[in-house]
Amino acid sequence: MGDAFGAVREPPSASRRVAAIWRRHAKVYGRSFWTNATPAVLEPLFMLASVGIGVGAHVAQTFNGLSYAAFMAPGILATASMFTAAFEATYGTYFRMKYQSTYEGILASPATVRDVVIAELLWCASKGVLYATIVGIVLALMGYVTTPWALLIPVFGFFNALATAGLGLLMTSRLKNIDSLQVFFTLVVNPMVLLSGFLFPVAQLPGPVPAFAMSLPMFHAVETFRLLSVGPDHVSETWFWACPVALVAWAFVLAFVGGRAFERRVLSER
Amino acid sequence: MIADTLNPSLSRAAPDPVVDADNVVRRYGAFTAVDGVTLRVERGECVALLGPNGAGKTTLSRMIGAVAPRDGGGLRVFGLDPWADQTRVKSRIGWVMQQDALDEDLDAAENLLVWADLHGLTVERARARSAEVVKLLGLDGREGSRPAALSGGYRRRLAIARALLAEPEFLILDEPTTGLDSQVRHALWDVLRRLRDGGLTILVTTHYMEEAARIADRVVILHQGKLVAEGAPGELVRRHLRRYVLEVRADEAPDPARIGCPASDVRRHGDRALVFHDDESVLRAAVSQCAFGTAIVRPSSLEDVFLDLTGSSLGG
Ligand SMILES: Nc1ncnc2c1ncn2[C@@H]1O[C@H](COP(=O)(O)OP(=O)(O)OP(=O)(O)O)[C@@H](O)[C@H]1O
Numbered sequence: 287m288g289d290a291f292g293a294v295r296e297p298p299s300a301s302r303r304v305a306a307i308w309r310r311h312a313k314v315y316g317r318s319f320w321t322n323a324t325p326a327v328l329e330p331l332f333m334l335a336s337v338g339i340g341v342g343a344h345v346a347q348t349f350n351g352l353s354y355a356a357f358m359a360p361g362i363l364a365t366a367s368m369f370t371a372a373f374e375a376t377y378g379t380y381f382r383m384k385y386q387s388t389y390e391g392i393l394a395s396p397a398t399v400r401d402v403v404i405a406e407l408l409w410c411a412s413k414g415v416l417y418a419t420i421v422g423i424v425l426a427l428m429g430y431v432t433t434p435w436a437l438l439i440p441v442f443g444f445f446n447a448l449a450t451a452g453l454g455l456l457m458t459s460r461l462k463n464i465d466s467l468q469v470f471f472t473l474v475v476n477p478m479v480l481l482s483g484f485l486f487p488v489a490q491l492p493g494p495v496p497a498f499a500m501s502l503p504m505f506h507a508v509e510t511f512r513l514l515s516v517g518p519d520h521v522s523e524t525w526f527w528a529c530p531v532a533l534v535a536w537a538f539v540l541a542f543v544g545g546r547a548f549e550r551r552v553l554s555e556r
Numbered sequence: 557m558i559a560d561t562l563n564p565s566l567s568r569a570a571p572d573p574v575v576d577a578d579n580v581v582r583r584y585g586a587f588t589a590v591d592g593v594t595l596r597v598e599r600g601e602c603v604a605l606l607g608p609n610g611a612g613k614t615t616l617s618r619m620i621g622a623v624a625p626r627d628g629g630g631l632r633v634f635g636l637d638p639w640a641d642q643t644r645v646k647s648r649i650g651w652v653m654q655q656d657a658l659d660e661d662l663d664a665a666e667n668l669l670v671w672a673d674l675h676g677l678t679v680e681r682a683r684a685r686s687a688e689v690v691k692l693l694g695l696d697g698r699e700g701s702r703p704a705a706l707s708g709g710y711r712r713r714l715a716i717a718r719a720l721l722a723e724p725e726f727l728i729l730d731e732p733t734t735g736l737d738s739q740v741r742h743a744l745w746d747v748l749r750r751l752r753d754g755g756l757t758i759l760v761t762t763h764y765m766e767e768a769a770r771i772a773d774r775v776v777i778l779h780q781g782k783l784v785a786e787g788a789p790g791e792l793v794r795r796h797l798r799r800y801v802l803e804v805r806a807d808e809a810p811d812p813a814r815i816g817c818p819a820s821d822v823r824r825h826g827d828r829a830l831v832f833h834d835d836e837s838v839l840r841a842a843v844s845q846c847a848f849g850t851a852i853v854r855p856s857s858l859e860d861v862f863l864d865l866t867g868s869s870l871g872g
């Protein structure tokens with residue numbers, strides 16, 4: 287507030303501005319929480335019922351001592367926390383940028399474009415925490431989560447969603463037309479899920495494919511959630527600890543690259 | 557009272573201008589939208605930015621309001637570079653954008669509270685200020701409505717309420733009354749006049765001459781990205797034109813020699829011809845001598861200055 291000599295209120299700090307934008311997103315999301323969260327719970331259940339239990343009934347093989355359903359169940363933690371961030375960082379941000387004047391309004395306040403980008407990344411990552419937590423509870427209730435390491439599931443929901451958000455923002459920063467997002471999901475997101483080791487071990491794939499698949503963040507996410515759900519005894523790789531580390535590294539790299547690209551895109555339209 | 561609630565600090569004069577623009581340039585590709593504008597806005601002053609569509613009003617005000625960068629020239633707002641120091645500058649500005657830029661996902665009350673949060677206000681302060689601006693803009697009873705459910709007039713009121721919430725020292729409004737019916741327009745002018753009288757510095761772009769003449773201390777006319785005239789509304793008319801004008805159909809334009817005025821005082825704009833003269837009786841005499849189909853003699857107005865300088869009439 288101004289004083290008699292024209293001195294003014296201190297401007298809000300960067301963390302306060304980012305928090306305000308984050309709270310704005312949370313407020314909008316929270317209003318339709320059940321509409322948003324119900325599919326988040328049901329979809330993994332359907333996946334588990336149809337693929338894990340349905341298809342799994344025909345799979346005699348065990349996977350490092352796990353039934354097929356128990357093998358694939360932790361992967362749902364990865365897909366759930368990944369998809370929520372993928373949608374939010376593409377359709378969500380593109381709508382806020384282009385079709386609604388959300389950014390326009392926020393940027394008329396003391397917030398900067400960088401604040402908006404950081405808040406988007408953190409918001410996507412927060413949704414990753416939420417979805418990983420919800421799905422984690424559902425899987426635990428069904429008996430697919432068996433170690434105390436599972437308490438770390440929300441943390442890696444954060445990093446998995448952050449990595450995806452970075453990738454999504456990178457995509458959105460190039461986007462000329464919202465229809466192209468379909469291409470992103472068909473050619474990037476879905477193949478990453480299929481190559482992630484979620485439904486079958488990637489090692490069985492031919493030639494150089496396993497090496498490629500194992501370099502992708504989704505592979506690290508699936509392995510990480512499997513490790514956190516059932517413990518190291520049931521994870522094939524002796525270097526299991528490398529997966530969480532790689533996922534965190536991917537998250538920082540993608541968030542940085544995607545965030546920068548998206549920041550430049552928003553700035554170029556100012 | 558408004559001065560007290562909105563701006564305790566502003567009635568005291570400060571020597572530095574709020575806006576000091578020196579040869580500001582903005583280009584979009586090869587096109588120069590703002591082409592070397594030099595402009596000052598003093599503390600407590602209300603300046604109207606006029607110009608035809610595409611003149612560069614929005615582009616200029618966005619650079620001043622720290623929401624867009626510039627390509628050249630010097631620009632200081634509160635003595636700071638608005639783009640480089642945008643957080644500091646924007647925390648002192650209340651912005652009403654051309655398309656309102658309200659948050660369509662939030663209701664009116666939430667729009668205000670999120671804005672307060674972005675400005676770093678405490679929750680109690682945000683609540684108190686929200687109640688004040690809701691009252692000031694007559695938004696009582698609409699707090700729960702989403703912007704899309706509000707009429708154009710109430711959307712604009714909400715946009716202004718939001719802009720005033722964090723006690724700005726400088727209000728920027730981009731065509732605040734375009735598209736509103738005349739009753740709402742007058743109500744908003746009333747609000748703006750009261751804010752101006754309370755000492756708030758205001759920059760308002762408009763297509764309405766009447767709006768500029770009523771609320772602005774000074775009018776700035778932009779044309780094709782250049783500042784073509786500035787001054788107090790009355791002074792601008794006196795400086796650019798003779799005091800009276802005779803308006804007739806273009807095909808009936810009288811011979812300047814017959815009226816006794818220089819040919820340069822007869823101008824044609826579309827289907828109308830205007831004859832300017834300082835002596836009203838000379839024009840009245842011309843009317844009685846010639847058998848014009850329709851002829852009006854009236855004092856020259858800001859609208860005539862605008863027409864004269866930009867070659868186009870106002871879109872209002
Ligand atoms: N993002 C942009 N990219 C390219 N050209 C632009 C952009 N924004 C504005 N322009 C051009 O710059 C010129 C000035 O635009 P501006 O919006 O500042 O005009 P204005 O005076 O506010 O017009 P109006 O009265 O219609 O609001 C116009 O010719 C416009 O087409």
Ligand SMILES: [Mg+2]
Nearest residue numbers: 613614615654
């Ligand atoms: Mg404009």
